[in-house]
Amino acid sequence: MKILVVDDSRIMRNILKNILKESNIDENSIIEAQDGREALNIVQKEDIKIILLDWNMPKLNGVELVKIIRSDENLKHIPIIMVTSEAAKYNVMEAITAGVTDYIVKPIKGEIVKKKVQEYLKG
Amino acid sequence: MKVEYINPFIKATVNTFKGFLGAELKAGKPYLFDKGNNDIRYDISGIIGLAGDVRGSVVISFPKLVALKVVSDFLSQEIKIFGDDVIDTIGELINIITGNAKKDLENYRIMISLPSIIKGPNHQINWMQGVPVITIPFESKYGPVYLFLSMKA
Ligand SMILES: [Mg+2]
Numbered sequence: 296m297k298i299l300v301v302d303d304s305r306i307m308r309n310i311l312k313n314i315l316k317e318s319n320i321d322e323n324s325i326i327e328a329q330d331g332r333e334a335l336n337i338v339q340k341e342d343i344k345i346i347l348l349d350w351n352m353p354k355l356n357g358v359e360l361v362k363i364i365r366s367d368e369n370l371k372h373i374p375i376i377m378v379t380s381e382a383a384k385y386n387v388m389e390a391i392t393a394g395v396t397d398y399i400v401k402p403i404k405g406e407i408v409k410k411k412v413q414e415y416l417k418g
Numbered sequence: 419m420k421v422e423y424i425n426p427f428i429k430a431t432v433n434t435f436k437g438f439l440g441a442e443l444k445a446g447k448p449y450l451f452d453k454g455n456n457d458i459r460y461d462i463s464g465i466i467g468l469a470g471d472v473r474g475s476v477v478i479s480f481p482k483l484v485a486l487k488v489v490s491d492f493l494s495q496e497i498k499i500f501g502d503d504v505i506d507t508i509g510e511l512i513n514i515i516t517g518n519a520k521k522d523l524e525n526y527r528i529m530i531s532l533p534s535i536i537k538g539p540n541h542q543i544n545w546m547q548g549v550p551v552i553t554i555p556f557e558s559k560y561g562p563v564y565l566f567l568s569m570k571a
Contacts (some may be wrong), residue, residue: 301453304506304507304513305502305506306492306493306503306506306507306510307510326568351513351517351530351532353532354499354501380513380516380518381517381519381530382517382518383521383523383524383528384521384524385527386520392558400518401510401517401518402433402437402438
């Protein structure tokens, strides 16, 4: 059981990893990806329990990845929490239509990320 | 450039610094940037391109020492090298500012590019031809921070 953290900003991935570690999530169960394509490769190989997913990334963006995952019978059940700077309502709607499970706008508050991750871990 | 574009970016910049760093930013009066004659100094800029109903760019610029202080504060460790950590943090800062500003510009559908970074003393920025650039100066505990907006519908 692994948690996948996807963001093209390494600093942002570190922040998210630290928040997860503060929630007593073992560092070894956190996997990182720096774009949607790398994330897709990992999702196809590993047993991923939750994805924390940025939107604006090179190669394959977050919403495109959500669409691919949601159309794949083996992967479509994975909870995806979008963590993005995109704060406009039409963006939130677009992400929900694509199939995200939850949506957090950056700058993030650690408490909110922790709460949501715990919620989907209990599942 | 419409005045209604400006306030969402001021608000988003103040909120991003507050949320990201817990730092207060005080916005000065916006003024027209004179490309040939400006007395402000900056060494690094984070740039986001806008497409869709509004086109143009949003740029945040810092003098080197200010950028190093911002990034050190953000990472809770002293950063002395003007390198990857600075580039990554400033790219993410301008990404968050622009994404957040869109929330108050919902009459327009705007797509944002990935951030790019330019370094160098008073480097040139490729502004869109014929579109004015507005400077918004901010004061902070780190020193001066500048936001530049150049947008057209
Ligand atoms: Mg990103």
